[in-house]
Amino acid sequence: MKRNDRFKPFARTGVIAGAAAFTLALSACNAAGPQAQSTPTDVSFGPTTSEAAGKIGSFTWMITQEPATFDLDVDSATAENTIMSNVCERLMQLQPDLTTTPHLAEKAEWTSDTTVVFTLRKDVKFHDGSPMTADDVLWSMQRHAAKGADESDEYANVTDMAKTGDNQITVTMKQRDAIFLQAMAGNGGIVLNRKVVEAQGANYGSPSAPDACSGPLKLDKWSAGSSITLTKAADYWDADNAAMADTITFRWADDNAIVNALTSGEAQGAYLDSPATAGPLQKSDKVQIAQGPSTNVWSLIATERGALKDERIRQALSLALNRQGVAQAAFGGLAKPWKAPVGPGSWGYEEPTFSAAYEALAGAPAQPSNEDLDKAKKLVQEAGAPAEPIVVANSGDSIRNVISSALVEAAQKIGLKAEIVTIPRQQYGDFYSDASLRAQADLFSDEYYISKNDPVGFYKNGASTAKVNFVKFASESYDNKVKEAQATTDDAARAKLAIDLEKQWTDAVVWIPVAHTPATIAMSKDISGAPSSASFLYYPWAADVGSSKK
Amino acid sequence: MSSLSTSTLASTPVIGRKKRDVAYLVSLGFLIVVVAAALLAPWVAPYAANAVDFTAIWQAPGGAHLLGTDQVGQDLFSRLIHGARESLLGPLALLALATVFGVTIGTVAAWNGGWIDVVLARITDVMFAFPGLLFVVLVIAVFGKGPATAIVALALAYAPVIAKFTRSLALAEMARPYVDAYRVQGVGGFFLCVRYIIPNLTPPLLGYLVVLFGEGLMSLATLSFLGFGAQPPSSEWGLMVQEGQSGIIQGHIWPTLVPGAAIAAVVVAVNVVGVRLSDRLNSRFER
Numbered sequence: 097m098k099r100n101d102r103f104k105p106f107a108r109t110g111v112i113a114g115a116a117a118f119t120l121a122l123s124a125c126n127a128a129g130p131q132a133q134s135t136p137t138d139v140s141f142g143p144t145t146s147e148a149a150g151k152i153g154s155f156t157w158m159i160t161q162e163p164a165t166f167d168l169d170v171d172s173a174t175a176e177n178t179i180m181s182n183v184c185e186r187l188m189q190l191q192p193d194l195t196t197t198p199h200l201a202e203k204a205e206w207t208s209d210t211t212v213v214f215t216l217r218k219d220v221k222f223h224d225g226s227p228m229t230a231d232d233v234l235w236s237m238q239r240h241a242a243k244g245a246d247e248s249d250e251y252a253n254v255t256d257m258a259k260t261g262d263n264q265i266t267v268t269m270k271q272r273d274a275i276f277l278q279a280m281a282g283n284g285g286i287v288l289n290r291k292v293v294e295a296q297g298a299n300y301g302s303p304s305a306p307d308a309c310s311g312p313l314k315l316d317k318w319s320a321g322s323s324i325t326l327t328k329a330a331d332y333w334d335a336d337n338a339a340m341a342d343t344i345t346f347r348w349a350d351d352n353a354i355v356n357a358l359t360s361g362e363a364q365g366a367y368l369d370s371p372a373t374a375g376p377l378q379k380s381d382k383v384q385i386a387q388g389p390s391t392n393v394w395s396l397i398a399t400e401r402g403a404l405k406d407e408r409i410r411q412a413l414s415l416a417l418n419r420q421g422v423a424q425a426a427f428g429g430l431a432k433p434w435k436a437p438v439g440p441g442s443w444g445y446e447e448p449t450f451s452a453a454y455e456a457l458a459g460a461p462a463q464p465s466n467e468d469l470d471k472a473k474k475l476v477q478e479a480g481a482p483a484e485p486i487v488v489a490n491s492g493d494s495i496r497n498v499i500s501s502a503l504v505e506a507a508q509k510i511g512l513k514a515e516i517v518t519i520p521r522q523q524y525g526d527f528y529s530d531a532s533l534r535a536q537a538d539l540f541s542d543e544y545y546i547s548k549n550d551p552v553g554f555y556k557n558g559a560s561t562a563k564v565n566f567v568k569f570a571s572e573s574y575d576n577k578v579k580e581a582q583a584t585t586d587d588a589a590r591a592k593l594a595i596d597l598e599k600q601w602t603d604a605v606v607w608i609p610v611a612h613t614p615a616t617i618a619m620s621k622d623i624s625g626a627p628s629s630a631s632f633l634y635y636p637w638a639a640d641v642g643s644s645k646k
Numbered sequence: 647m648s649s650l651s652t653s654t655l656a657s658t659p660v661i662g663r664k665k666r667d668v669a670y671l672v673s674l675g676f677l678i679v680v681v682a683a684a685l686l687a688p689w690v691a692p693y694a695a696n697a698v699d700f701t702a703i704w705q706a707p708g709g710a711h712l713l714g715t716d717q718v719g720q721d722l723f724s725r726l727i728h729g730a731r732e733s734l735l736g737p738l739a740l741l742a743l744a745t746v747f748g749v750t751i752g753t754v755a756a757w758n759g760g761w762i763d764v765v766l767a768r769i770t771d772v773m774f775a776f777p778g779l780l781f782v783v784l785v786i787a788v789f790g791k792g793p794a795t796a797i798v799a800l801a802l803a804y805a806p807v808i809a810k811f812t813r814s815l816a817l818a819e820m821a822r823p824y825v826d827a828y829r830v831q832g833v834g835g836f837f838l839c840v841r842y843i844i845p846n847l848t849p850p851l852l853g854y855l856v857v858l859f860g861e862g863l864m865s866l867a868t869l870s871f872l873g874f875g876a877q878p879p880s881s882e883w884g885l886m887v888q889e890g891q892s893g894i895i896q897g898h899i900w901p902t903l904v905p906g907a908a909i910a911a912v913v914v915a916v917n918v919v920g921v922r923l924s925d926r927l928n929s930r931f932e933r
Contacts, residue, residue, distance in 0.1 A: 352895050376897045421700025425717050430897065492716065492873050494892035501718045501879065505698040518791075518877040 114291035116333040126637040139374065139430065140386045141614065143192040145636070148625030148642025155623055158354045158366035159554045163324070166315065168283045169245040177283070177633040178367060179324060179346055182339075185308035186285035187214055187233070188277055188632040192627035194389055194441050194549040196281045200228065200310070201472025204280070214280075221333045223307060230259045235290045240283070247284035250276070252534045253582075260626035272583040274590055277550040278444070281445025282634055312339040312639035323347050326638065340625065340642030358383050358618055359498065365619040365641070367632050370495060371430030377618045383619050387614040388398075388629030389441040391554070392545040393434050394422075394456075394479060394495070396488070396503060397527070398567040399534040399610040403486045405567065408479035409512070410605035411459060412472035421463040423611045427496035433462035435611035436598055437544065437554065441615075441630055446591035453595040457602050460609055464506075467629040472510040485513035489537035491524045499541040499610055534566060543613060552590060555597035558606050566578065569606045670922045674917035680912060684730035695722040695728035696879045696898045714900035717893060722886075728883035729905070734883070736797055736875075736910075737862030741855055743801035748808025753839050755809070756816035770806035773866075777908070778803045779868070786874045793866075793882070798876040800865050804858065808894045811854055816848045853924020860916035867909050883909050 163176040168184070188577040189199035198204055220228035229395045234257060241251035253276070256268040269276070279285065280471030292308035293337040295301050300308065303318035311335065324346040328339040349357065351373045357363035359380040367376055374385045396413075398404040404413075443450040461468050478623040486507055490500040501515045507514035517537055519527075526533050534540075546553045556562060559578045560570040574597065581593035602609075615630040624644035627637050665748040683690055692712075701717035708715045714724040773781075785799035805838070819825070820843065828838050867884030869875035876882035882907040890901025 160692055355895055372892075372896070401789060421698075421703075421718075425719070492878065492888070494889075497889055498718050501696070501698050501720075502700070504696070504879065516878045518873070519874065540918060576801045592731050 097307055110603065124530060134427055136342045139616075141380070141388065142386070143194070143304060143388050143629045143631070144625070144627045144640075145386050145617065146624050146644070147617065148340055148623070148640065148644065149646045150340075150622060150643040152341045152641070152643045154263055154345065155341055155364040155620075156345045156347060156357075156362065157638070158357055158363045159346055159348045160350065160354070160369050161542065162321065162348045165301035165305065166318075168286060169239055169242075169247065170301055172246050173285050174369070175348070175635065179326070180309075180401050181311075181632060182285045182313040182638040183311045183325060184288070185220075185309050185636070186283075186310045186634070187287065188279055188281035188285055190281040190547075190549070192388070192629050192631045192635060192637075194391075194629055194631060195444050196278050196549065198526045199281075200233070200287050201280070201544070204277050206272070207266075209583075212267045212269070213260070214267070216265065217333075218263055219333050220287075220310050221309045221331065222292070223329055224289065224292060225331075226289060226291065228289075229311060230261070230263055230265055232290050232618075233265050233287050234259050236286060236288045237267075237284075238312060239288070239293075240286070247279075247282065250282065250284035252277035265542060269446075271445045271579075272585060274582055274585050275548050275550050275553050276552070279437065282543055282547040292412045299321045312337060312636050313344065315344070316385040325346050329359075337636075337639060339636075339639040341638065344641075345403050347503070354618075358620070361620070363620075364623050365626065366619065368616040368618055370427065372426065372428040372494070374430055374616050374618060382620055383618055385616065386628040387616050387619050388627065388631075389429065389617040390630035391439040391441040392543055392612065392613045392615075392630065393437055393439050393547070394431070394499065394541060394543045394610045394613060395437050396499065396539045396541050397544075397564070398539055398605075398607060399537060400526075400531075400566050401487070401538045403484060403538040405480045407604050408475040409482065409486075409565075410608060412475040412479075412510050413503065413512070414460050414605045414608045415468045415472040415508055417460075417477070417608065417610065418463055418465050418474040418502055418506065419460070419610055422498055423462075424504050426495045427611065430616060431611040431613045433460075434609045435460040435538050437607050438546060438551055439612040439614075442546060442549055442551045442554060445587040449588075449591050450551065450595065451596065459596070459602060459605065460604055465507075469509055475511050476510050476512060479558040481512055485515045486539070487515055487517050487537045488529070489524070489540040490516050491517050491520065492518055496541050502610075503539065503608075507603075527565060539608070541610070545630065550590075551594040552578070552599060553602060557593060558597065558601045567606060571600060571604075572602050577587075581616075596597060666922065667919050673918040676911065676915045677919060680730055681734065684734055687727045687731060691721075691724035691727045692889025693724040695725050695881045696720065697724070704893060704901075705895075712867045713904045716886075716901040717889060717898075722839045725881035725886060726883070726904060726908055727834060729883050729886060729906075732793065732876060732880060732910075733867065733884075734864060736793060736866045737859050740797045740801045740804065740862050740866065741859060743798065744804035744808055745851075745855060747801065747805035749808040749812045749844060749847075751805065753816050753847075754821060755842060756813045756841055757835055757843075758770060758780040766809070767813075769910075770809050773803070773806040774810075778865075782865075782869065783874065787835045791868075791877070793876050793880075796866060796869045799864065802868070804862065807858070808851075810852065810853075812847060815850060816843055819843050819846055838857075849927035850924065853920060853927045854925055856920035857917055860920065863909065863916070864913055 127522055135457045159175045159178055161175050163179060164171045166180050168176060168180055185200050187201040188196050190196055200220055202215055202217045203215040205213050207213050216230055216233060237257050240247045241619055253271055254267055255267040255270050255272040258266050260266040289308040296305045296307060299305050303320045307315040310330050312329055314329045316325045316327040318324045326344045328342050331336045355376050356365050358377055361382060377383045378385050398410060406412050423431045423433050436454060488500045488503045504514045554580050557564045559575050577597055581590055584590040615628060615629045617626060622644055623641055625640040625642050702715050702719040703717060705715040707713050711721050715721055751766055756765040781803050783798040786795050788793045866875055870882050870884030871888045876885045886905035889904050893901050
């Protein structure tokens, strides 16, 4: 063997190493200077961006992944909802300020404690030109309520649904459900064109199938793996709210590519998955950033594994956690340290009451003071430190890296041992369904949100029978209050009950709240009008987008 | 004319050798510093590897943090030094394991020849034909991720390379007269291989392994970057690159650049030292 031949493959290693160094150096050249601070300081906050000044021909919108289907009874994650909220309409409609108003239903009335009557509009037309009928509505609701459908839990209290007039549907419940009407503004309230769905059969929701909806935009073309195009619905029944754009193209890419697409002008907007992405976008003079209300909160969710069974340990960790640090490090300052497991977007009624109650909550400081740490140490002493280290799950992504590091730091400060276990991203969602996965960690971090603007919709998760009450928090008084709140339709009375539930939940630290992430939108300065709240998941936001200039 | 030509011809190799010597000495010195820093990490590093400081996130090099800080305010210099241990020990362990497998297979194949050689050659061919990274990922998928699995999986992927190399060296060694002389005296194959042949293969093999070390370091760093190797809160360099990449988009390049440059520098230095070392060892071996 010739000597040179022996080392030929490894000369390549040197080249690769050199190339790696070069690439890194190049990235250094392309990136902003090391001292550049990306923390945005002048991001506007509100339910909408400024109203569009005029119509627009077309624009391109970025999402983080391709939808799996547009049959929302099968799957309805952020990508599907962001698009289909413009195509399909609901009996009720979530507004940009996260309140709920009647929509395809002209009126929704509780006629008794257990009966709600929907009076339907007569002027609604589907995209194929056929009118919406009570039969379509009843059939759609039955489809949503069917076992296995994505929104079937919204119909858990429903015992009967019937057509009680040409334009009337009556729903009967086993008990009064105060949040049922709000649920009808979500995907459980979508009205489908029965004829179209049945004609498509199993093909409905696939790239080749037409939509079966009545919204201001209709599905024009889904080029699998590439893009989805919506066009303005001709003769939209609600002419005052017709789309301002003729065509909207959706493309998908990761956060980095979205930043590049927006700064280069290849795309005109995106609702950002992580507010941290807004940092580099704010440096661009072509892009505007806005934030709006949402219910989203990142929490550390305690599991049944054992180390956190004693609520004093959970309280101690909550007291020692540096939420301000997490908000800054993980979200570039665009998230807020938060004391409760659900965000202010859920305060859809009695907002001042909820706000005052939130301010009064204790036990989850933005930055732990020495007093907080002393109190936490005392709690640990009383409870006794767990024999095994507390294990916090991480998926290796940036936000969870920060949260798990912060938890380990908090534990160390109060004399507890904590360690991190990494779970693959693809498997991470299984924490909610897989007990064997939860057996690997005492805490897992996740962003949780609800589709209803009512805290009761969240706090039902603390009932002793709730699926996500992994740590087995049990209180008879809490369970009774959940039932009472769900059956109370008077807003003031329900708000009082919801606040009681919030207090009990946060006192027991069922989950450790970390940070509230408002909805964040990045949009070219050439367009305007899109809501900046989390309503984009259910409200036809794209119809409001037009040119920012007349 | 003649004297000028002679002088020119004579001086070129001297300059070339000097350049090589400088590169060799600089690389060797750098590696000694890195190894020393790794060994003395708890005493040399200004901060604990995982000391979080939310008041000092994303800091550029300078001041209290020589190489800057990462997303949670961890000192990059300290993490680099602590991470050097795992980053350097990993390839060492994988090469030790791969060498045991590879040298055994290569020597057995060369010594026995015949069907044993053919079977072992085909097995190593199959291993060669299978994309290395894919093989390693498959092994990790079966046995679970983590540094230990990554090391064993890579050792299995590297073993055929070492086996082939060893076999060719062993065949050359077996052609030497002393082997026949021992055979005539009735010395057994196992004893002959262990006592004489394998030790004689050590010089070229060692040079080869030094260079292979760089590749092992890159492979392990790649696996950690992909999430298959070292796991948080480890400060292994590949994992540091992975953790730092979220900062690039926000203009914070140091958390990626620092460990990335460390990997590149160590690999280049190891290659320079390895090539020089193998030159020297090979010239002795050939003599």
